[in-house]
Amino acid sequence: MLVIVCYDVSTETKSGRRRLRRVAKVCESTGQRVQKSVFECQVTLAEFEALERRLLAEIELTQDCLRLYRMPDTRGAEVREYGVFKALDFEGPLVL
Numbered sequence: 001m002l003v004i005v006c007y008d009v010s011t012e013t014k015s016g017r018r019r020l021r022r023v024a025k026v027c028e029s030t031g032q033r034v035q036k037s038v039f040e041c042q043v044t045l046a047e048f049e050a051l052e053r054r055l056l057a058e059i060e061l062t063q064d065c066l067r068l069y070r071m072p073d074t075r076g077a078e079v080r081e082y083g084v085f086k087a088l089d090f091e092g093p094l095v096l
Helices: 014-028 045-058
Strands: 002-008 032-035 038-042 065-071
Touching: 002 014, 002 045, 014 032, 014 038, 014 045, 038 045, 045 065
Parallel strands: none
Antiparallel strands: 002 038, 002 065, 032 038
16 A cells, blocks of 8 residues: 655754654655655555554654555556656566
């Protein structure tokens, strides 16, 4: 399934800036960055639940915001993309 992860971490303090880096590292280990605080992740249900647990362990619920969008059936979905960033095609061939 495709999962969209969006977050807003308060960076007013040094600990907030550390949280922001940790949240980004968790997301980078699972998916691709499509905006500064938005990631697309192609995961199984078990991987999604693990990602959610890891992110919840990093954020401060009283100061930060985390949104996870599950897109279980992406067939027929349309994404219109503009600008310099071009996303990876998770379904396409892997070329190294």
